[in-house]
Amino acid sequence: MASKNVALDMEAYEMLRAEKEEGESFSDAVKRLARKRRSPMDFAGAWKDMPKRDLERIREFLRRARELDRERMESLLRRMR
Helix, strand or coil, X not given: CCCCCCCCCHHHHHXXXXXXXXXXXXXXXXXXXHCCCCCHHHHCCCCCCCCHHHHHHHHXXXXXXXXXXXXXXXXXXXXXX
């Protein structure tokens, strides 16, 4: 694989080193960090052909997750009183 040397000042090097994950090469870290972020609009319509049954299962999952979050928050608040 071909490679290129890139000069970084110490501040940039330390920033990159801090972002690098365990076992990850500097090249891998740069690729991960430089990858373009996708706009939420890129996902518009992604579920339009999803079967209604699957969509309902997702909605129910999200509803139950919100309910559990609310219950947990209420429990934490009761303990703080």
